[in-house]
Amino acid sequence: MIRAALCLAALSIGGAALAQGSLSELERAADEGVPAAQRALAERLLSGDGLLPNYARAAELLRAAAAAGDPAAQNRLGQMLHDGLGVPQDRAAALRWFASAAEAGQPEHLHDYATVLEADDPARAAELYARAAETGHVPSMTSLGVLLQDGRGVAQDPAAARLRYEAASAAGDMRATNNLGLLYVRGDGVAQDYAKAFALFTEAAEAGSRQAMTNLGVMYENGFGTAVDEARAAELYRMGAAGPVAGSDPGLTRDPRLLPVLPDALDSLRQSAQAGDPIAEYQLALLLAEQGDFAALREAATLFRAAAEAGHGPSMANLGRLYFLGLGVPQDFVLGQMWLLLAQRAGTDTAALALAFGKRPTNEQIAEAQSRAMARLE
Incomplete structure (x- = not known):
């Protein structure tokens, strides 16, 4: 059992403060078979909004709501079946x-259906994208433009693709803005215009499109639409490849409430840790983990575990990281995922760790981690 002494009295998960009453009402309505409540509760179980993530339970709720005819639940259940999340992967059932x-x-559901059909049935995907685009669904405008540009599922028509890209770009879709720039670079459906392409890539890059950053780098490197600037090109290439990348280690999780430990306080810190003070255990573990050698990491893992068992969220996150990396403990994706889930439940921001390690466990390991985490909270 995890003691809740150090947990925040009111948790904030995923940026949304949870009112316990509203969750109780939602659970009661879901139990009574209200499809919208079943779907809403499932979404909370998927995101960890106010309660521990539980993909299997979310799938059960979505299946009930979907069977009752709730389109949003049907679409979400299709996504889970397609990805094998919380349920065995079943592409045929997902498509249904x-x-x-x-x-x-x-339009959102038309778009999602088209996306999963696109590889095997681009003609049907194009029809669905077109229906969604007619309603003003911006991502569908761009996706239809891609099919028109490539001639997949429809006759190749760069000029028609340009019209879709222009409409989506005007609505703020930077994927469309970047693709429109590519048309001007290549002269597909338009007169070749490097200056226009340069302006479009710049707009998309400034809005955060990493693909556009790379394309803008090409323009600077070759002097297309601008003067040659190899230094700027190199900078843009780095920016295009930068940002949070799945698989990269975000490092140790800090507790923003605590000040750094002063060197002359180490002796008293160790004494407090030995006496079972969770905060001292965490702070000492942090110092040991930063040393990086095996003995120090092993002791750090022991201390993080003690603080985690006392309910300290950052210690849970750090212990999960050690399990994922096999530092100071045997590598174990189930335990790593379990501790990240518990850290999230304790109010600790685990987004960077989830991005770094979220794809390592199998769906079966994720389900086991969720089960173990729930057992610890009972």
Whole structure:
């Protein structure tokens, strides 16, 4: 059992403060078979909004709501079946649910169905994208433009692709802005215009499109639409490849409430840690983990575990990281995932760790981690 002494009295998970009453009402409505409540509760279980993530339970709720005819639940269940998240992967069943959801005509559902069909049936995907685009769904405008540009599922028509890209770009879709720039670079459906392409790539890059940053780097390197600037090109290439990357280690999680430990306080810190003070255990573990040698990491893992068992969120996050990396403990993705889930439940921001390590466990390992985490909270 994890003692809650150090947990925040009111948790904030995923940036949304949770009112316990509203969750109770939602759970009661879901138990009574209200499809919208079942879907809403499932979304909280998927995101960890106010309660521990539980993909299997979310899938059960979505299946009930989907069977009752809720299009949004049908679409979400299709996504889970397609990805094998919380349920065995079943592409055929996923397509059936995507199709059911799309029958209601919501542009988002038409778009999602088209996306999963695109590789095997681009003609049908193009039809669905077109229906969604007619309602003003911006991502569908861009996706239809890509099919028109490439001639997949439809006759190749760069000029028609340009019209879709222009409409989506005007609505703020930077993928469309970048693709429009590529048309001007190549002269596809438009007169070749490096200056225009340069302006479009600049707009998309300044809005954060990493693909556009790379393309803008090419323009600077070759002097297309601008003067040659190899230094600027190199900078843009770095920016295009930068940002949070899945698999990269974000390092140790700090507790923003605590000040750094002064060197002359180490002796008293160790004494407090030996006496079972969770904060001292965490702070000492942090110092040991930063040393990086095996003995120090092993002691750090022991201390992080003690503080984690006392309910300290950052210690849970750090212990999970050690398990994922096999530092000071045997590598164990189930335990790593379990401690990250518990850290999130304790109010610690685990987004960077989830990005770094989230794809390492299998769906089966994730389900086991969720089960173990729930058992610890009972």
